Amino acid sequence: MEITESRHRDILVIAPVGRLDSTNAPIFDQRLSTTLERGDTAIVIDLSALDYISSIGLSVLLSVAKKVRRLEGRVALAGMNDRIRSVVEISGFTRIFEIHPTVETAVAAT
Amino acid sequence: MEITESRHRDILVIAPVGRLDSTNAPIFDQRLSTTLERGDTAIVIDLSALDYISSIGLSVLLSVAKKVRRLEGRVALAGMNDRIRSVVEISGFTRIFEIHPTVETAVAAT
Amino acid sequence: MQITRLDVVLAADLADLGALMATLDHFAGVSGLSPDVAFKVQLCLDELVNNVIDHGYAPGAPGEIRLRIEHHGDRLAIEISDDAALFDPFSNPPPDLDLGVDDRPLGGLGVHLVRTLMTEARYAVDAGRNHVRLVLSLEPAS
Amino acid sequence: MQITRLDVVLAADLADLGALMATLDHFAGVSGLSPDVAFKVQLCLDELVNNVIDHGYAPGAPGEIRLRIEHHGDRLAIEISDDAALFDPFSNPPPDLDLGVDDRPLGGLGVHLVRTLMTEARYAVDAGRNHVRLVLSLEPAS
Ligand SMILES: Nc1ncnc2c1ncn2[C@@H]1O[C@H](COP(=O)(O)OP(=O)(O)O)[C@@H](O)[C@H]1O
Numbered sequence: 489m490e491i492t493e494s495r496h497r498d499i500l501v502i503a504p505v506g507r508l509d510s511t512n513a514p515i516f517d518q519r520l521s522t523t524l525e526r527g528d529t530a531i532v533i534d535l536s537a538l539d540y541i542s543s544i545g546l547s548v549l550l551s552v553a554k555k556v557r558r559l560e561g562r563v564a565l566a567g568m569n570d571r572i573r574s575v576v577e578i579s580g581f582t583r584i585f586e587i588h589p590t591v592e593t594a595v596a597a598t
Numbered sequence: 599m600e601i602t603e604s605r606h607r608d609i610l611v612i613a614p615v616g617r618l619d620s621t622n623a624p625i626f627d628q629r630l631s632t633t634l635e636r637g638d639t640a641i642v643i644d645l646s647a648l649d650y651i652s653s654i655g656l657s658v659l660l661s662v663a664k665k666v667r668r669l670e671g672r673v674a675l676a677g678m679n680d681r682i683r684s685v686v687e688i689s690g691f692t693r694i695f696e697i698h699p700t701v702e703t704a705v706a707a708t
Numbered sequence: 709m710q711i712t713r714l715d716v717v718l719a720a721d722l723a724d725l726g727a728l729m730a731t732l733d734h735f736a737g738v739s740g741l742s743p744d745v746a747f748k749v750q751l752c753l754d755e756l757v758n759n760v761i762d763h764g765y766a767p768g769a770p771g772e773i774r775l776r777i778e779h780h781g782d783r784l785a786i787e788i789s790d791d792a793a794l795f796d797p798f799s800n801p802p803p804d805l806d807l808g809v810d811d812r813p814l815g816g817l818g819v820h821l822v823r824t825l826m827t828e829a830r831y832a833v834d835a836g837r838n839h840v841r842l843v844l845s846l847e848p849a850s
Numbered sequence: 851m852q853i854t855r856l857d858v859v860l861a862a863d864l865a866d867l868g869a870l871m872a873t874l875d876h877f878a879g880v881s882g883l884s885p886d887v888a889f890k891v892q893l894c895l896d897e898l899v900n901n902v903i904d905h906g907y908a909p910g911a912p913g914e915i916r917l918r919i920e921h922h923g924d925r926l927a928i929e930i931s932d933d934a935a936l937f938d939p940f941s942n943p944p945p946d947l948d949l950g951v952d953d954r955p956l957g958g959l960g961v962h963l964v965r966t967l968m969t970e971a972r973y974a975v976d977a978g979r980n981h982v983r984l985v986l987s988l989e990p991a992s
């Protein structure tokens with residue numbers, strides 16, 4: 489799967505492209521672990537290029553939230569389309585994640 | 599539809615690409631008529647880039663054979679894959695058309 | 709994966725015939741049908757649907773065609789039904805393939821292709837509708 | 851054109867799940883389903899098929915899943931059946947969405963998503979097999 493990264497000041501913006509499903513979620517999970525191990529603990533996950541997420545993709549998001557919390561870092565979700573937002577809401581993740589309409593507002597909110 | 603043309607001495611080689619079906623056959627029919635009107639009456643129809651032909655495509659071939667005969671020209675079919683050849687055979691066109699395995703043999707047979 | 713049954717409703721027009729051909733491509737690809745089988749199925753449905761469009765429903769009048777394809781083991785069973793005037797396509801005499809180029813009529817090959825390429829091809833009237841039922845036996849290899 | 855019924859047999863593995871997702875894309879595109887409906891159908895079948903793969907059949911053991919989708923009017927009816935150990939996924943209590951990030955378990959969201967996104971979701975045992983039956987009412991606009 490394609491995953492793009494960019495840096496805004498000390499914040500890493502990481503964007504999975506396409507689908508976060510049983511085939512792709514493990515790849516994205518691995519990439520996020522590497523990012524955290526590297527010392528990046530201020531992360532915005534840009535979901536604006538994501539078309540599809542299933543529960544395994546949601547588990548990857550929850551998993552990074554747990555790790556970031558232990559590291560006393562920060563993780564925000566940005567740019568979700570309406571379908572992905574509805575799944576995130578049904579999962580109760582609005583209580584767990586800082587959520588922003590765009591990467592710009594997520595970065596500015598620090 | 600894509601139709602490619604090339605000239606070998608006084609022979610025009612014309613190749614329909616893709617499908618000769620109810621959508622595309624009228625376009626190919628029109629092109630062949632224009633070709634004949636232009637004075638090209640020695641024609642090899644190269645079917646090697648053709649994936650599919652239905653009865654309307656077969657009618658276009660029969661129609662050009664009729665016209666070429668009136669014009670005392672020559673038309674040959676070349677390069678058919680096995681599936682298209684079987685349909686041409688079932689239609690009894692092996693009695694009507696000169697058939698060659700390749701454009702080269704068709705051109706050389708003049 | 710194998711698609712074991714596919715039912716479709718299409719409008720009697722060329723746009724929906726194009727959509728049907730795309731669906732048959734998908735069906736054949738997913739179910740791993742051989743290119744020969746995929747070609748025969750496309751061709752026979754193309755011919756029969758074209759006939760309902762051209763000769764069945766009145767030109768410009770809206771018409772609907774229903775299609776069912778079943779794939780179990782080495783057998784494809786296809787049923788095409790429509791609501792146009794009753795007509796048995798297999799009542800046509802076969803074309804005379806011995807005629808010379810000047811005498812061969814344009815057209816009249818569609819039903820002949822269907823009859824030749826399919827293992828079985830039958831016509832029935834059911835609930836006042838035309839039904840054509842086709843069977844294609846698949847080679848164990850395909 | 852509209853695909854009114856689609857039956858599929860798939861092996862309980864990720865390769866066939868991928869093929870199923872491609873077929874659902876095709877189905878939704880051909881039948882003009884809205885992106886919302888297409889997403890819900892993909893997601894719910896993805897979750898349920900994944901559960902049969904992960905929790906139903908023994909790891910590495912061959913297993914088969916049958917699927918039927920029917921689309922008539924503004925209603926999609928879906929049936930998924932398998933031959934693994936009998937289990938009613940809707941017997942699970944819903945996840946506790948009020949837990950904080952440290953206490954939320956990973957997983958346990960799939961069935962909750964299915965139940966929330968579909969209009970109806972029921973489990974039944976029929977001929978010794980697991981059957982999950984889903985209904986999705988389509989907005990007249992979609
Ligand atoms: N569904 C149909 N309804 C009415 N007439 C039909 C139908 N199908 C075929 N026919 C008749 O049978 C003839 C032969 O059909 P076919 O072999 O497909 O050749 P073509 O359609 O090219 O003439 C048609 O010309 C038409 O007169």
Ligand SMILES: Nc1ncnc2c1ncn2[C@@H]1O[C@H](COP(=O)(O)OP(=O)(O)O)[C@@H](O)[C@H]1O
Pocket residue numbers: 543897901902904905906937939942956957958959960961962
């Ligand atoms: N088909 C099944 N066979 C056996 N157990 C199942 C099946 N589907 C679900 N389960 C059980 O229900 C639990 C919850 O399923 P689900 O909500 O999809 O979350 P997850 O699969 O991520 O754990 C699973 O962890 C499993 O214990």
